[in-house]
Amino acid sequence: MSDEQTRLSELRDEIDSLDQQIMDLISARARCAQEVAHVKMEANPEQDVFFYRPEREAQVLRRIKDANPGPLADEEMARLFREIMSACLALEQPMRIAFLGPAGTFTQAAALKHFGHSVISQPMPAIDAVFREVESGAAQYGVVPVENSTEGMINHTLDMFISSPLKICGEVQLRIHHxxxxxxxxxxxxxxxxxxxxxxxxxxxxxxxxxxxxxxxxxxxxxxxxxxxxxxxxxxxxxxxxxxxxxxxxxxxxxxxxxxxxNTTRFLIVGRESVGPSGQDKTSILVSMRNRPGALYQLLEPFHRAGISLTRIETRPSPSGTWAYVFYIDFEGHMDDAAISKLLEDLEEDAVELKRLGSYPAGVL
Known part of the structure; x- marks a missing residue:
């Protein structure tokens, strides 16, 4: 054998050995994930147990990106771990994810990017159908588009939050290539x-x-x-x-x-449960203000006073009456944070209605 063939043979043997080690470690991680599920079920025998925790998965993916030694890019390494976690979770309970269909849409691509390919993705004919599927419990979570960097907000999604009891549990951004x-x-x-x-x-x-x-x-x-x-x-x-x-x-x-x-589209993950703090979170609310001079100032001033950064504010017609409006607001922080809790109390004093849509991890992938 030539020197090249000898060296290639040695490298291939090393790769085979590493593959076996990777497989052993993935299997060990899967067994550990199964044990976590068993502990949760034993501790809550009479309750529905939620194995998927958005805040925990966001923390894991951020740690992977921070600790990545290369040469793979941080995003690529995180995507690999996303699929490992998806497969491990499916061992105990494959999740059903409703998305704006039919199959092959960008919304399905966003759902698989966020949850991994081991979930059951269920196409729905309209955005309101996605909400109904999750509200009924037929799906654990739903994925709907909310804004595009070129065309702006998806108003149908915003309007659904006015009447729906669902919470926002996460977000995912997808580069859109046509x-x-x-x-x-x-x-x-x-x-x-x-x-x-x-x-x-x-x-x-x-x-x-x-x-x-x-x-x-x-x-x-x-x-x-x-x-x-x-x-x-x-x-x-x-x-x-x-x-x-x-x-x-x-x-x-x-x-x-x-x-x-x-060109990028942002999608929201909707579910029935509130999400705990992950360390890098966003909060979304709907606010209806009294129709009087200075109403917008009264809405925004508490954010300025508290030093809280708004990431999005949109206005939608209120279903309660002509020329009445509802403000959809995204901002940094979690509702469990003391500063955010105080801010929401201040807003409620002047608002006709304030609806907490949810706090959730800022998008990692």
Whole structure:
């Protein structure tokens, strides 16, 4: 054997040995996770036990990123551990996660990014259906889009929180890459129609005007639905993501056609239980103020006085009356923090109504 072959053989033997060690350690971690579940069930024999703790998983993933020695990137290392934790949790109780469907949407990609691939992901036809699925207990958590960096807030999601008893339990941000795709059986047939969701058309408007001007653009309920149609209709294409292309067997004609390279959508995780502090948290509330001069100042002044940073404020029409409004506010901190607790007490003194939507870990992945 040459020196190269000898060295390669030694390295491959070392990799095989390391693989065995990794497998042994993952198995040991899985057994430990099972023991945690058994301890919880024995301590609470008459209660529903929640094995998934969002604050605990956020702490673990942050520690992994901080301790990562390389050469893998921090995000990549955290994603590997995300899948290990997902598989370990599924040993005891595979979680059912409702998401805005159909299968192949960016919302499903966000759900799998946040919970890992060992959950059961259940597509729902509308945002309100996701909320109902979780409220009924048919799913442990739901995933819904709340804002896009290009197109702004998803108003339907905000409006659902006005009446829903669900809590916000987490958030996840997903870089959105749109591709123009068609069936590989299309050959050289000219393109006559492009399907996509209205927001995707808006996020790719400049590219479409420059490269596909004059081609009919047909709005459908989701990018996954667009991909399904493009897979079966000759002369058509779809704007969708990688999951839809893989699911419907489409080939990508042009990749990453979004007008803004930093195009990102934020999704919220909704559930029935409150989440404990993780150390890096956000809180979301809905506030209805009296319609009088200085109302907005009265709403914002306590945040300034307490030195609390707002990350988002939106206004939605109140269902209680004409020209009445509800403010949706995200800010840093957890409701269990003394400063946040005092802030909420101050807000309640001037507000018509204050609804605590939840405190949750700031997105890690």
């Amino acid at each position: 591709h123009l795709m068609r069936s590989p059986d299309s050959g050289d047939q000219p393109l006559t129609r492009i399907y996509s969701h209205q927001q995707s058309f808006a996020q790719c408007r400049q590219w479409l005007d420059a490269h596909q001007y004059g081609i009919e653009r047909v709005t459908v309920s989701s990018n996954a639905e667009a991909a399904r149609r493009a897979a079966s209709e000759p002369g058509t294409a779809a704007i969708a993501g990688d999951m839809a292309a893989e699911l419907y067997g489409l080939e990508i004609m042009a990749g990453k056609i979004e007008d803004r390279p930093d």
